[in-house]
Amino acid sequence: MDTLANTTSHLIVTEAEFSRWLAAAEAGAVRHYHEGFLVLDCARGSTSLSAVERKELAAVARLAWWASEQRVVHLVQRRLGPSRFGYLTIMRPATSRSMRRTRRVRPAE
16 A cells, blocks of 8 residues: 655755746756655645745646646656656657747746
């Protein structure tokens, strides 16, 4: 049975750093943006992350999802152990649509 009690997470990348990577990365580039259990690490009471870190992680996750929806990156998970995953983005080959969208600042939500 998986146990969540012994998993610790930490912030790997900020939203600003991830945004800069999206704007500059070449096709095939890989960015590791989280290690842990993303949905739990964003939730209060189920992680060792502080409120500020949880907020930053949620912003990074939203940005990764948005880039995937825009067909700019592939989102990949790698199982690292029980209840522990590595979350990666892989830059897709650029299309004119994806280049226009990532080179602009993402609209505020």
